[in-house]
Amino acid sequence: MLLIHCPYCDETLPELEFAYAGEAHIARPVDPSALSDEEWRDFLFIRTNARGTHFERWRHIHGCARFFNAARDTVTDRFLVTYKAGESRPDLTVKESAE
Amino acid sequence: MTHFSAMSLLKNALTGHKNWREQWPDSQPKAEYDVVIVGAGGHGLGAAYYLAKEHGITNVAVIDKGWLGGGNTGRNTTIIRSNYLYDESARLFDHALDLWDNLSQELNYNVMYSKRGVMMLAHNVHDVQSFQRHIHANRLNGVDNRWLTKEEAKAFCPPLNISPDARYPVMGAALQMRAGTARHDAVAWGYARAAAARGVDIIQNCPVTSIRRGPDGAVIGVETAKGFIRAKKVAVSAAGHTSVVMDTAGVRMPLESYPLQALVSEPVKPIFPCVVMSNTVHAYISQSDKGELVIGSGTDQYTSYSQRGGLPLIEHTVAAICEVFPIFTRMRMLRKWGGIVDVTPDRSAILGKTPVKGLYVNCGWGTGGFKATPGAAHTLAWTVAKDEPHPINAPFTLERFTTGRLIDEAAAAAVAH
């Protein structure tokens, strides 16, 4: 069972309080009708499925109920960082070199 | 290849088993192949075997980052059935079932395909409706599947709890008699041995780092830990790692990889005569030839390549088993493990051509890839050999995610009200 830091509650809590919500930073197109079938498919279905750092969404469903983003290593399942919804993708190379 | 038989076993026994030869050689890559298959699981090895046997294409390499059969082939709960709802799925899995039926003899390797019957439990009115729909559709598709009352289900599987007081009481079951289990490792080994005997190279411990394409966009080979291997055609059959491999060819996939856990109990004398699946309480169980209860779990909620899963899911899986089979609470769990399953948006496989010339893919089997092994391998070999879809795998295209013609077995069993 993973431990997850909710950036809204600022607490690290067990996975049972959270629901996984798929890949992050896939914004719904502003005007879907302007998209080709292929572009719409990409939005609907195509996923990075990264082996390594994966940007993904979680919801603190049994807590504050907020959706937030996380970067997690899918090989070790270790969370690198969690951040609020709407914030841009963090630059993890900077973080790593600072460590 | 030494032919396996009771006689050869006896003869070798008398000579101290000193004369058995290796079942497949540990090949080093050649510079060029007609076909390179990425992933030496049952699907990949099987495709190589059928390429050689049915299409005469023997200049084939199957390349794996680890040991053959070390991925989901060797990590699943070995359930084999074909009672799927949609025509497309029923045809594919029933084709596999036909091949399973003769696979031991075909490969001269006992894969222990055991037609023990797979019984799927209905726990509510919605389940009953859904199973009846499956049974009717299966009947008209020529796929065996029949309805059992709860008393008949109990008679077929005596450990079953059919008490009306259960939290999810059993209301009946769908039974496919031709379904069952097989010995997973033997499938990989049998295909490997038979493919190698026909000239296929099996190259283990050789990660494919990328798929290379030529100036015209067509595939020209694969970069591996042992150098570049030229290939006219490349088929990717890498299960949970398919996204990563396909990405190197510039093909982004509608796949997500999830951890899937399974477990076995300590071995006991025969107590469980069939396979039982309950989607409502998430319990999947059979008993192996060795006597272990083999139990499957659901996927964890997050994507992962770690081959580890969490404890809570296992607790729920075991609880589900004990709910349906209360006599097993004093049995002990011996071992549990995890695999990585690749899941598509409609939970059906992608099997066939890709937008890249010379590149083929076989993936997205989710939790149900083992049962498809011979069928997927057989039709993939056809598609690779002829560069065109096999009638059975034709619906399982990548394009369906663009056009909307999904094959959504899971949605068809949707629970709402």
Added chain:
Amino acid sequence: MSRYRIPGHGRVDHGAPVSFIFDGKTYQGLRGDTVASALLANGVHLMGRSFKYHRPRGTVTAGSEEPNALIGTSRGPGRFEPNTRATVQELRKGLVTESQNKWPRLSFDIGAINDRAYMLFSAGFYYKTFMWPKSFWDKVYEPFIRSAAGLGKSPTENDPDRYAARYLHTDLLIVGGGPAGIASALVAAKSGARVVLVDENPEMGGALLSDPSVMIDGAPAWEWLDTSLTELRAAGVRLMTRTTAIGYYHQNFVGLCERLTDHLDTPPADAPRERMWRVRADQVVLAQGALEKPLVFDGNDRPGVMLAGSAQTYLNRYGVRVGDNPAVLTCHDSAYHAAFDLADAGSRIAAIIDTRRDVRPDLTDAAAQRGIRVMQGHTATGTKGRLRIKSVRVNPVQDDAVGKPVEIACDALLMSGGWTPSLHLFSHTKGSLAWDADSNTFLPDRRTEACQIAGAGRGLWGFGPVLEDGVNAGLAAIEALSRSGNPRDLPVQNDRLGTGVSHTELPTDLSAGKAKAFVDFQNDVTAKDLRLAVREGMRSIEHVKRYTTNGMATDQGKMSNINGLMIAADALAKQPPQVGLTTFRPPYTPTSFGAFAGYLRGQTFQLTRTTPIDPWAEANGAVFEPVAQWRRGWYFPKPGEDMHAAVARECRATRASVGIFDASTLGKIEVAGPDAVEFMNRMYTNPWTKLAPGRCRYGLLLGEDGFIRDDGVIGRLSSDLFHVTTTTGGAARVLNMMEDYLQTEWPDLNVWLTSTTEQWATVALNGPNALALLKPLVEGVDWDDFPHMSVAECSVAGLPARLFRLSFTGEVGFEVNVPARHGLALWTALIEAGKPYDICPYGTEAMHVLRAEKGYIIVGQDTDGTVTPQDAGLDWAIGKAKPDFVGKRSLSRPDIVAKGRKQLVGLLTEDGSKLEEGAQIVLDPNQPLPMKMVGHVTSSYDSAALGHPIAMAVIEGGHDRMGEVVHIPMPDGVRRARITSTVFYDPTGERLKA
């Protein structure tokens, strides 16, 4: 008392005899014994039969790693368990045990015939045969293999015991209560950190319990142990015995299984049998010690052949000599101490056979002092004795040449092949291991979790080094906790330091092909099997393991993995790490299913949601059905009525006068805020802008893929407040979906979402008399302006209410929502007020019939996740003018607009028979299998109102086939049915206007 028990010796209570039964015979042991130690004390070595060859076997170990001495244990009805390790099961009064895998009896087992046919049953033999004739596999071979396989018998009765589970949060968890773990705990406890120390044994102490002669910190080992444990308790350390750390999961989450009652004579009535602890620790110290390896030689499995360290444990912990004249066979110094202790306790050591030419002089001197013959540079090449070892065949080895044998008589053979660090839990974390060529073993390398490994687990040997390492691990752990601690000096006297060498098979002068040199005792895997697997092309240890089943027995390779690896590596002429190490999987030792299930059993398996009206339904004889997590009243049979009759009566009564229905399970979501209407416009297909406050509308929700996800009537209470209803099963999904869009796609919208499913009780009244019944009870509604599809906040029966006028039956209908606490009061008030109208409570089945008569769909029954609004005939619910809503773009995908999609229609059979739900529809009933199916029946009911059955179906191009006849091939014949509208009853809606 038996001559094998040494009075006053060991940690058992010599004043407390305990009798128990083994294979029908009563034996006596002592409080503190295990079944194995008690049997050994009675001179019984034969405890079981092996898996494949049914060879007689005795105990090899004294701990949880035991592969051979597996027994069935029972305590009355429902309390039987197979495969219990006799070395772990503590004696309790009345314990009944039995041996396994034998017939007719343990000392004479027909199955041992397999042992004669040993040459046939080589590794992987079953892959090579049993294929002819094909039909024999299912009918002959497999049943035979299965009945031969398995060990004990499964329980067959329901288990009356309870199992428990708890969470535990701690700063430091120490796994292993031996010297290293205790030393860690001593320094960590001083820092003020919360410390938990767990051990699988009934008492703490680990190896100290088997080595009382060692002096620590100036005190005898057991005295130091007592003092230390007292100190730990005083410092608040939680000491947990009989508690096995079974698995090490992400981020220092460790599962512990605590066994609470299996050792008790009479368990308290309410005590759980076992408890699963889910521990989250900031730091973990793994101090799991090391396991002794067997030696691999012909006949190494005979009863009486056991590990030297285990014999030492039986002696010092249980006061049991495992033999009168045991021989010792070793390649490690540690076995000398077992020999010395046994000699000092009165056994005559037949010989110490050491494979090494050079042995430390102090050991040989100590042996000489005791008159023990030491045979250096010797090998063992066989044993004799049918059910118990009688002699061992020993040969000198000189420059790899094996000399002439001598027979040495003995009644036990104590072997030591050296020691393997116990790194199972470390392995669970995917921590990497490094091969240490000096000690021929794997040692912990890269860590992935916040843990320390201490003591013998790091390959250290001797109490001094182990204690020092434990102190250091404890200090490292508390430092990682940002606490400070002080080193502690724990000087050791009489330490038993030692080293050894390691072997594959021992050298032999006999044909290796004939040797039965076991590597995996339980699974009967011999060295020869491993070499055969390699010969057949199995080059990784994972293949070798799976081909031979080495390491797959119930000890999970604790006895066999390293020996197997060494032999496989030798056969491949590679270094062991190149051949790999199979991954250790949880659980550390076999763990009962009950412990995993914990409280998740019976009615607490999953919670059952009930409505406030549920008690009334129960009291009034409702038959319930589970729907999602809810239980709902299915129908309300009167005496003598079956389901069919009850449902027909409920339907008739509702259409004739008034019916009452508990709709409280419907999901309810309040959508509030200035942008509520914009939010609704984006989420649902329907247009909401023009819906006036006080009115409601049927709402349809799609997934972004364009398929129907949910539906429900939605009331607009004010310009900025919507009361959304969802399906019963869909409530949580819909709210999650709404929250997802609101929080992440449209955070600019000023909207709040609140789940109110549990806050409202909802009672539906339907029928021509619904209005007349309700009107007198309602205050605050202007009936002149309250047409069908209206909503108002008012009071009903004196209770605050949200009143909806809507219908899911085609009759005049209302849904009265009151705060949940008033639900039952409202229901009983309506029942009371309804008496003059013969009000009839109806259940979900009648609800389904009534709605089907009107062609109203049930999402999940008439739709299945592949149905679009057009398919379902719900185009009218789409706001055509809206630029966008969830799922809109998908509705224009090529295959969604293509001809021939399955569309929802009505079906009426020509012969008036009722169709089966799920029945498949074809156009040509005479085609061969597989048939081309064009659709299926989604709903089918007997309609009391119409006097004939009705059905709904999805059929390819159904909307363009009105009036056509289709065929439904059933096992007993083909039905013909005509395609109709889905609205069977009151097609013009007259009844709603009443």
